[in-house]
Amino acid sequence: MSYLVSLGVNADNVSLTTQKHDSLSGSSRVDMDVYVELLNQGVALSNNSLFGFELGKHIQAKDYGVLGYLVESCENLAQAINALTRFDALVADIGTTSVFFEPDNTRVEWLPKSADCKQMVLRNTTAWVATVYKILGSACQLNAVNFTFPLDDSEKNMLAMWFNCEVVDNANTNAIIFPQHLLHIPFTSENKAMFSALVKVSEEELMASKGGDRVQFSNSQFNANRHEDISHKVVALLKANPTLKGCDQQRVANALFISPRTLQRKLKQSGTSFQQILNNERKARLNELLKHHSIADTADLLGFQEQSSFTHAFKKWYSTTPLKYQKQLLARG
Structure with a gap:
């Protein structure tokens, strides 16, 4: 909502949007259907079919709470992805992340829990990449970004220009594909003492969260069956x-x-x-x-x-x- 105001959207319209949803007041969590509706209203209020993409570019570490600072204190991207897939539900339990190690590439796939997913996937994918861009800078070169929904030519061109790689629509899965060597480029913000402390805080928050056991079980392919094999x-x-x-x-x-x-x-x-x-x-x-x-x-x-x-x-x-x-x-x- 703050982002809409920063775009010059009439504050009264934004206020009316938030008032429609009881879950936005007095609760630390927003229902997923409400979140999707708000993103779609962002499209209408900003007259931008890539609203989720533009919003994702403006996400900062503080918007992820403890998880954001945990990611920035990681040793490298491999550890950061593990943190994101393990604790992402603390920020928004709206999808399932899977990580696959291929011979030359790493593929991060995201399966949303909502059928109406375009803006949600655009926002999450862009926020992930924006965070990595911030940490790795010019070293971050992606191979491809895939989306399961259709995009017109102007949308694909705009996304390809920002992601600086091929953008595929109507794909089987939503995915970020990048070279494996990116996993182990050291983060300049490495702080092992802070990392350990933030992991402890995140673990405690995960266990204390409602449905914590379910969240731990349903997180990513990277952590699936961790207790079994x-x-x-x-x-x-x-x-x-x-x-x-x-x-x-x-x-x-x-x-x-x-x-x-x-x-x-x-x-x-x-x-x-x-x-x-x-x-x-x-x-x-x-x-x-x-x-x-x-x-x-x-x-x-x-x-x-x-x-x-x-x-x-x-x-x-x-x-x-x-x-x-x-x-x-x-x-x-």
Whole structure:
């Protein structure tokens, strides 16, 4: 409503709009159907079919409350997306987010809970990207943005210009698609002490919120079945890292918003361990690294603190030394 006033919309019209809905007064939550109706009224009052898009560009951290500051205090985009998908319902429980790690790209999909979704999806998608633009700046280059609803040519051109990528309408899902390397560009606003404190506050707020258990269960694909089988989340996090340096159990547990002990217990229930998953990922990267790097550099890129530790592990895996293996590998071409 503040944004409409900033556009020069008659304050009386805005006041009449808010008075129509009892849920806007005396409550911290707005019913979803009311939220959708207000967005559609924004279209009429501003005479702009992309009202949700324009509104999303003006969203700031403070508009997300604690969640906004939690995102800005994250270490990187991977951690920020995990925070958003886990705690987004604290701001607006209006859709379900899914995150998929593809060979080269990451795809963030959003399924709204309302059939009348154009303005809601435009607002949420744009707000997500605007937040990342603010943190990563020119480093943030998207591959594509997909929408399930139709757009005319002028709308697509305007969106493509701002998102600076291909915009697809009538798609199967609403999605933001971007290169995987963006996940691990360090945020300049990193503040680990604040991050830990904000996670604690968000966890407490999530548990205290009405229907908190349901929210936790229905959040994102990234966190789905987290209590049943967390191993594939650990695998995805490791695969998303360009190197395995610093990818220890503590760091992965932090990214999943659980303690290392809990992570260890969940992985044991899944019939594996963090070390086993880490070693599998190391072996998967081994040949390609040894073709282009020295033994010492390979050990470093695989997350070994000492080359001797790498040599010891390698002998255990393959009953030979890294040097002999590398020579055979290079000889085969």
